[in-house]
Amino acid sequence: MDVNQLLDGMTERQQQGILHSGSPTVITAGAGAGKTSVLTKRIVKAIYNSGDPESVVAITFTSDAASEMRERVNKLIGPELGSRAIISTFHSFAMNRILRPNWGHPYLRSLGCVGKTLAIEFSNLSLDHIRKNAMMTGLSQSQRKHLECFFEKPNDEFSSWLSLTRSYGFTPMTYFQELATQPNFPYTSIEELNNENEKLVLSDVDSSMYSNIYFLKTWIYYDSTLRERESIDFDQVLVFSMLLLEKERDVRIKLKQRYKIFEVDEFQDTNVCQYRFLLALVGDGKNLSMFGDIKQAIYSFRGSNCYLMANINKQFKDLVITNLPDNFRSTHNVVAAGNAIAKSMKIQLVSEDMIGHKESQIMPLVSRYDNEDQEANSIVNKIIALKSSGVAPQDIGILYRFNKLGQNMENYLISRGVSYRRIGNDKGLYEEPDIRDIVIYMHLIFNPYSIKAVRCFFASFVEFGITTGILNSALKSFRSGGHKEVNNHQLLSHILEQNLCKPSTKNHLSQVLKMIMHCSGRTSRISTFDSYCRDMNEQYANMPEEHCKEIENRLMEPFWGAVRDFVKELCTIYAERYKYMFYSPEDRKRRLNTSKDLAVKHFNLIFNACYEESLSDANLIKYICTRPLLDKVNKKDDEENTTDIELMTIHASKGLEKEAIFVIGCSEESWWKEPEVKSGTDKYEEELRLFYVALTRAIEHLNFTYSTTRVFRNNVEQCDPLRFLYLLKDTVTYRAVSHGEETLFSNMDTLSINKDINHD
Template sequence: MIDLDSLNENQRAAVECIDVPSLVVAGAGSGKTRVLTYKIAYLLDRHIDPASILALTFTKKAANEMKERIASMVGHQLARRLWMGTFHSVFMRILQTEHELVGFPRNFTIYDNTDSRNLVKALVKEMGLDDKQYKPGDVFARISNAKNALISPSEYAAKMMEHDRSTGKPSLAKIYKAYWDRCRQCGVMDFDDLLVYTYLLFHNNPEVCRRYAEMFRYILVDEYQDTNFAQHKIMTQLSQQGNVICVVGDDAQSIYSFRGAKIDNILSFTKLYPNAKIFKLEQNYRSTQSIVSAANSLIKKNLRQIPKDTYSCGETGQKLQLIRAYTDLEEAVIVVGKIKNLLAAGEPANEITILYRTNSQSRVFEEELVKNNVPHKVYGGMSFYQRKEIKDVMAYFRLVCNPNDEEAFKRVINYPKRGIGDTTVGRISAEALRRGVSLWQVASDLSAYDTGISPSSAAKVKVFASLIERLQGEAAGADVSAADMTDRILQQTGIKRELAASTDIEDISKRENVEELYNAIASYCQEQQEESGRVVTLNDYLAEVSLLSDITETQDDAVAPRVNLMTIHAAKGLEFADVFIVGLEDGLFPYVMDYETPPAIEEERRLCYVAITRAKRRCYLSYTLSRFRFGKMEACRPSRFIADIDSRYIQSSASAAPAAGRRPVVAASPATLQRIRQSETPSAATRDYSPEYGVRVGDRIRHERFGLGTITRIEDTGDSTRAHVEFDNVGSKQLLLKYAKFTKAD
């Protein structure tokens, strides 16, 4: 007999409802997995045939964990007979049985996303189309979206031809048709086909659909808010024969519309099943009441939702801590300072997480963590300097500075694609090895070597060599900064154009990462100019960054507990004691690209809700007043989501808080100034006032990048005037006032 006494009242009611359809609205941290597990065990305990229970999840890990829990309650013999797994694994099992009805061999194989992109790439080439206009990732995303919406190639051609023509891609429908036909011809399905052909199987064969519907007397679906149109339609097909469907989810955590998820599936459930019962799991077992209340007040601003009022069974806890920084650099300094305080107080590193909206935001936090020797890892991805698009750009930097760098040469000779294949590179390599010279020496003077390369390929290599030689000449200028050269390299190589042309989600992320690299370089160049007046060349920057990228790579290989960095999307389903949600600024979070619509803003608000509810004990929100974008410092507005949160649950600071180990410097008294002067090494040119720049020792200034600080010393005159400044959060800096970007603070 299954003991249900450990469940709370609503959990138990949801478990015991097995006669009518039910919607279990499970708030964050409310134990939805526990309810699903107990419900299945409860059915088995009532002698329901395991083979008549269909339980669907989104991940193999979730399915396996649930099956193990059930097995521990009712035994492995019963648990192994359940129809439990991911949508794709269960539907593949059905299609293997019914393969003849969908026109596939029983042993059909599955293409993963890489296989699918490669097929698209081959078809684009076969059709004589421009692979820059029809990028495999872009095209495959369009095909995937069409399939998830159950749109066939012929329907796509009828509905989307005009749209595709207007966007300069009139052949998308032809590629989709060719892709569809080639998959059938080869006896392969991609992941989306597993949904499409299951739907078509049931749609075209009502008797088969009826047989499976009668077999699956009980259907349970996890994370229903994440289902797409095709998954929803299949569930509808299977649940119209008097069987009982139970879906579990949280509309407030519907954050995957970019993958095709439809929030309407869960919002309209009771319209499709009028006799359905709704159970709301509102007791949060994860977070403190302050965190839960803050999240509740935020999500209530959404118009399209299933109302619920989640509450915590734990302590009240501290309010959300609001951090205001003047720049993204200062934001990182403050956040890492607070992390160091938590670590010093005994908090395990793996219980601390930095959450951000976009991958590109990790860079400044990674660098600050490295500077402070804080072990860390980028969850679900690579550290900033190990990402492919960053390594590609860095390879161009290396080749421009050192043309004999063979690894850099091989990495970029055909990136972006310029028609130089492996055979051509292989012949250049063979000749270089035979003659004892570098690849660059051969490529830059092909006529002097016997490579056997065709005239057309040789012409392409010459164009590449000319590009590198031109960039080398430009980089040789003593007054050409690394930031200037980065812009020229991105422009002249075509990297910027290629990334800008794509609408693929992965390519957008790559573009943002490359832009962040440019921001980092521009910021470093500006800092060095302000502090020393020198121009940072591309070679200077490479020397500076090579050690950092090596350290971050080593950090990723560490095995000790580490602070986590991840996107909010990657954090869904996870929980941590301490969560820092950074970059809360309009335009960044909510993330708005070309347009802003109410549904888009509501999804962004749900994403913020997910971020806050990852925290168990402490949650920090941070924003900056300015941020480097496209190589320039731009003003930022605090995210509207901060104002959406009831102020009763936020501890607001009037100004940026100092980092760990630093005390804020306030307007200095005469006695304090005297002590500062005595503590510093005297200089013959030291003075209290600079009439040229209108500042004096003791003045409070606001710097564009470093925030608030106090001038502690002024030395030299004219263009050489320097100010020593103790900044509240980033420590001591020397500024060459001729270049320094600051204003006097009020």
């Protein structure tokens, strides 16, 4: 191959990025700029020019990104040469190229790497158990109780703290030394701290000092458990590799001689440990290339530090920066919105605008609604219209700041028959354990021919002692009695009559059957509007339109009132008699208030979409039975998507692109995890970058939505528009939707209800 062929079809800036050599370089590229193409062609060029493909190292952050990069390189150069270059994640390179070859090195043994071979604890179950045990062993009872004053879930907080602390490259000893520099730190040695078993009483220290000390004690026991198992965990792979490189010159020189060219992707997401690791490998950086976009740096909660990229010219004085401004993905209108947000960012390596190359008459849209249900229903209408116009469902994405914001959308999508999938590790609404239990309860009542409902019921209440084998035997016996279709209510009666459950639980099962029969019987009069009319001695179905209108005006409100009352009754029975049926009366009484509050919250969440249904779809039983009954979590991320729209947090959307994007919940109250974040702070800047990432996922249809009210902790709360919406200015169209009527506005100030909000 003539290396110049790599330049065919590339812009002048892209060619510059591919050809540069001889000094450290940063290639910064916005969304849709063809960065990956430049990166893979640089790798191919390096393979040819080096004469030693094994000396070329390309590092990225995820195994999926590494696999995609490897495929692209192999297409350009062929697998025979392409597969010889090292294309991997930071952790994979550290594990296979540094730790394994040097396992047994005295320095690693001094860090606690005592096993004969490298063994890594990958199991989350094992690591969760080790962390919990470390907290129980490392802290005294009084210290654990004190820690609970700071955190609702100390084990979860410790896990996050440990990962974040090690992203800076700390070990327990070096972290102790860091704490010891703080004023009024009470310990002179790590042994003294480790032997402290009393509740801490500190003066004139920040409150975080308490949790830092408690977590450090827990960490010490956590590490000692791993040493006993002769293993290390995932985070330690990078920390130990980085420390070995920094401390042991002979190892460092040997690796520099072996690996000479480094191409690092997504450099804006680098943390301190990765940065130190990289500097130890590349020295003066002569053959180092870094790719990234500070405008998309959104992972500080994992320890990433965008200032490492922003100040990279201070590390390498002869640094060359090449910016790729062209956006080949999105329309010029979406690009203009992205530029408006980028102009407000304080932390930048370059300030050049993106250049859009696609024309479109469709403007980005900011929509205001009265409430979250109206917002969700309107979005589903828009999605159905987009699909009708030819947009493929997999090219439509719904993004939100927090996972909980996507749950209401799920109900409306299910109710309207729109297929969807959740992307990422967050649980969908019907995967949440509390919601799943309610759905089992409802299917048991209203879906009498669902065997799955009975299986899920007995799997949830193992106290009955009905195993899969016993249930299968009962089904076989039941069918042999002449029952062609298995009615669950009759099946439960059969189980009672045959004494198949544990004797001590027979009365409980009898009570469940009575609940089921009572609730099932109550639905006949309100299952549809027509059935309600017949119960009220009014003829509705097949009547003239004028007559139907009169009936609707008179009885529709009482009908929905009756439906709501029935749902309240379902909720009360669930909370008071079903959910905690096997608890002692004292425990049940103690849990009752909390149980009822949670049940009300969850029932409202499940049934919100029901109350918004049009008259023709108002069928309560059908609605209930369309709530998905999940006996296991079905993750479809690895399957090719050709049928579903995709729901995800904005963090999970990074790197994706969609024809149509809906960014929902764009209010101050729904967006910010911590209230009163001030403009210009690091937290504000990162959230602004997150907003930028969300909007730059869109190719042509870009929609921001928010509601002026939301239900929060069972209270209706007023909401203000997200301050970032004001920054969009004239790059978007503004509209308000209320009671089905739409009004267009010229700018965000006239759309906003609360004019006092500080939107900078």
